[in-house]
Amino acid sequence: MSDKLIKIVRFIGLGFLEPIIRLSRGEETKKNLTEILKKIVAPLASTLLFILLWQSGATALYNTEAEYRIEKAFKDQGQKAADEMTACIESGEVNCQPNTLPSPSQVKASFNSLLKDHKTISADKKAFKEKTADLNKKRIAEGKDPIVYTGRPSFVDQIITSIKTVFAGFLLAIFIAVPIGVVIGLSETLRSSINWLIQIFKPVSPVVWLLLVFMIVKTLTKDSDADSSFIISFISVGLCSMWATLVNTVMGVSTVDKDILNVAKVLKLGPFQKVFKVILPSSLPLIFTGLRITLSVAWMVLIAIELLAQSPGLGSFVWEEFQNGANDSNSKIIVAMFVIGIIGFLLDRIMLTIQKFVSFNKNEGA
Amino acid sequence: MALLSKNKRPDIITENGIEYTSKVMLDLQDLKKVYPTPKGDYVVLEHLNLQIMKEEFVTIIGHSGCGKTTMLSMIAGLNPISDGRISVLSNPIKGPGPDRGVIFQSPSLMPWLTTLENVMLGVRQVFPQAKKKQREDICKYYLSKVGLEGSFYKKASELSQGMQQRVGIARAFAIKPKVLLLDEPFGMLDSLTRGELQDVLIEIWNKEKITAVMITHDVDEAIFLADRVVMMTSGPRAKIGDILDIEFKRPRSRKAIIEHNDYYKYRKHLIDFLEH
């Protein structure tokens, strides 16, 4: 029973829990204790060390900034102003706080305030919905557009928007790259004739793709009320990130084991069967390696694209906070940074698990 | 032709042509294979003539690089012939097809399929008229014959090399080919597993008597399995150097064979050929 548990835990990449499970069953106490030390205690200690370093770095930066302010006040306005500034900083007054790298506790406070903000906004939304429910019913009956909530999106809303966009882009990448990759992989002539195009487009920067997509989508969506910023960002994400999948699919399809292809030939499998029964399954592991790279590239590119395109999402959240320059803006940016990192990590984990599931060599994987 | 008359099989030497061809399953006539290279043509095989009878098991032995694998893949239709003719039951072959089953050196199973599905892949192709249950019975029958009753639903990648090659044997027999081509199928196995698989192969062959051509570099394997051992000269321009008839009765037992007086005589003949 718990052997199964261990297997599952390992499979989804939570292997560090294994020694705890084993220990709770009383297996090899000494070995599992050292395992716990290695897999759980050591990472926790390194996290702690990281936070300490950050804290001391933030304090040092804070002091430098504070001194600079006091000195500046003294130079510009004399001793009295400097004293006022010192008192102001020490009192913790919001508008004279030195603006620098926030400390871990500040970041945590911002995180809490962002959550609180989200709660308020979603409560607002709910109230708004309830209030307009009857009215909207009437409007729909009359053939008019319903009234929708147009307030400021919360941090969590931004995250959800970003994840939606990245998945749309990822799906687009799959739908473009995999079929094209299979077709190109099957024919050597096509490979050599298209290869130069792939090689040229692959290294193009996300910014350029964004502009290109913007040119096209702007014209195409002129007369529709589609959400053009969403369309622009997800298409750009798809186009930027699909290359890894395309190249890997081509490689997987074109390097199917010759013996296996000979088997297909001897059995005289038809072209359809050959592709779906032999070529695709055998190149699946490589395709999935490509998809995994694609998803992580998509997530990275997405933040940059949102930032540039001003489409809603985490990227624009970071940018707005930076422009905003409010007192807690810096710590909100750091919160966003962690959220971006953690979501990227989770996406990669999900892909890794799926990849392990499809690969027929269960022992391989990262 | 001199080589053929040296071979005193009564079923070949017949006065009228009709009976002559009717017993020939696989006919290689004046076969030639040339690989063009920048330095000019490289002739792998030339003037190769060989007739293999129905229900005959022929092993082909020779040094590596002598073109035996080339010859086998030409019979399989996987490699185009440069000159000459290959015919099965007097019909010249056109490309690969399931009438010639191949067992490759590496098992070359689809690792993502179960053993049953691997065999099914071919069975579905040659028995399109069969019901699902019937097809499954065919697969199960042959898999059980190679000793894999307990592994129908195991993924091919979970099996050892020896077990995988058993599936390879089942897959080849299950499509009921007219000719079975074996390209050093046991070359990558250790000698104990090799012995086991030889037994598996010959047991199922004794039942089905499918004309078989097998390449090997193992002298003992060649003698144990074959009715005739064909020795090929070293390339380039390889051809048939000698043919040895193995007169042991079937079904053969390995123990009886190695204690038979002729065994070491045959063995010496083959080793002499290979050493010189």
Next chain:
Amino acid sequence: MAYLELNNVNKTYGKGANATEVLSNINLHIEEGEFVAIVGFSGSGKTTLVNLINGLLQPTSGEVLFKGNPIVDTSHERGVIFQNYSLLPWLTVYQNISVAVKETFPKESKQFRDERVKEYIEMVSLTPAINKRPKELSGGMRQRVSIARALAMDPEMIIMDEPLGALDALTRGNLQDEILNIWNKDKRTALLITNDVDEGIYMADRIIPLRPGPNATLGPEFKINIERPRDKTSLNDDPEFKKTRNGIIEYLMEIGEERSTSTDETEYVLPDLEPKYFD
């Protein structure tokens, strides 16, 4: 006391419920200057046995003695030739051997080492390929380099773990002769692990089968009373050869029969159908 001694050696991997005994109760005595072959099959634990003797592994119980002392670590006294050559791909033939020579003779002059490297390359007739890298060499040539490397370290004992398993028959035969020549020249002690009975008979003084694992153990030994140098062709007529060979093969067949125990008695019936071929 024998030169190499394994007394009641057991090797177990894992602990508690997961423990598997790979080798059990191995007793082996090899005298100085002797050539012993162990015929083992895949999965029979022969790699474990080799690692116990070269010092990479320690026995779970029992003792492994080399010249009377327990083996606790690898040593230049025992050279190992592996099946997969294990050459460094970025170094030339000369450099590959030079690395080993430098390791063994750190105090000797540069000239001495240079000569030694060249001498051993000459011995395996690879002088024309001295500046080539492994990927430019054939499998047989690579194994030659690996043999030269093992011998250049001047081991007292050579341990060979299926050294010729991946080579074709002709190259195999040539290398067997080369190994025998070298062994003959300075009468080192040799242990050969192989899966080829004929290779064992041709090369060794004694053949001992390793029964397949788990719980692999050594079978009865077969002495090979055939005069050296042996000749492959005339060996075939030697009654002693036939007797020994048949003895070993029959013993191995027995092992094989014990191993294949099919219990499922379900009879599957073959439907009476004719195949359809599409041209």
